[in-house]
């Protein structure tokens with residue numbers, strides 16, 4: 456009897472151990488973890504210390520307001536004044552790096568590099584030095600959407616002159632911060648800047664000229680990125696020894712059925728949405744993909760335009776852009792199902808990006824829904840994306856520069872925890888199959904101004920109380936879980952943070 460009992464106990468322990476062991480998954484030693492924010496979304500101090508207006512200051516101050524809750528980024532999370540608290544949070548989370556962006560109009564109030572605002576330089580120096588003093592690497596995004604309004608008045612990203620203005624700005628950053636910053640992102644999300652900011656009114660500067668301004672913008676963004684990369688390569692790399700990449704936002708597009716039409720539709724969606732940038736930078740041929748060139752040329756001719764609405768890249772431009780990245784910065788959140796059938800006819804404005812693409816994209820209603828209408832949890836889509844980047848685009852060295860989930864207010868964010876775990880599991884699957892993924896960045900470290908959604912969609916590992924003058928930051932449950940993932944470089948699905956359990960008991 457006794458012996459049986461002992462044997463039973465031993466076997467239970469053994470099973471537990473095996474299960475326990477097989478459940479915990481480890482990241483490679485070289486893998487690094489970070490979290491991200493962006494200047495307009497967290498800094499506030501919109502008109503302090505010599506900063507001039509950006510296109511987002513202008514948009515948020517329009518009347519009527521285009522922002523869902525009528526809010527602005529005037530104060531946001533007040534990181535301009537609270538940067539030391541932000542660095543404390545980085546420490547609390549145990550981050551290896553922090554991805555933040557610089558506000559162009561804080562550094563160069565006229566937009567041009569002829570006059571540098573020392574107060575702006577001081578702010579970022581303070582932030583960078585505080586991070587380094589705490590052993591956190593700065594991962595600096597040069598441009599995260601807050602274009603100086605003075606340049607928008609001249610056409611912004613649709614004006615080819617922006618390319619050199621951008622490079623002049625980047626040079627100021629390399630000169631001032633390059634001794635300490637070793638990871639650079641030139642531009643965050645070309646697609647969102649151009650297709651949404653110039654093609655629609657969903658993002659500043661709300662130009663809303665789809666099929667024209669968005670394509671003009673794409674070309675200039677790619678050239679600005681490439682010239683910045685070449686500048687770093689030629690002048691700064693030798694002494695500063697850093698890496699320069701670009702963050703491209705990629706959604707996974709899954710065919711809604713096995714039909715050839717839907718397979719083609721999903722491939723077209725991937726090519727139009729992000730493949731065009733990836734193709735231009737990361738493939739041997741470079742240039743915009745043939746599929747886009749053909750589609751837009753065909754539609755343009757049909758619509759009576761003398762030339763394709765898609766600007767061409769010259770041979771020299773193709774060469775400049777091709778290979779212009781030390782790594783692929785991947786921002787990815789979600790997936791969509793795609794189909795193409797007769798209903799597409801007449802569905803979109805003419806001309807427009809969506810009409811050129813000519814597909815329907817919808818989420819599967821069964822996918823878990825976040826607080827943002829566009830964001831559903833589809834971890835296998837994340838996995839398929841890595842696979843595609845590996846197999847179709849030559850397996851570039853990759854950092855996930857953004858990934859995250861939005862909720863309503865509240866500290867117990869179990870769905871965010873589930874999302875992070877599921878997506879990190881998918882990432883580990885991809886690494887095991889050979890994807891060259893070096894790091895992961897959670898979006899976002901703290902709640903912030905979510906563009907047209909204002910403060911309604913909360914992405915933070917830390918909650919920010921936007922009603923308190925102190926903009927108090929409080930860790931959510933996901934912060935404790937992420938901290939443990941970073942500390943152990945592993946994913947343990949059973950880990951429950953003790954501090955939080957105590958806190959919930961008290962409530």
Ligand code: NOJ
Pocket residue numbers: 493496643644786857898905906914
């Ligand atoms: C992409 C953008 O880079 C970031 O600014 C935004 O807040 C997140 N995605 C979430 O929408």
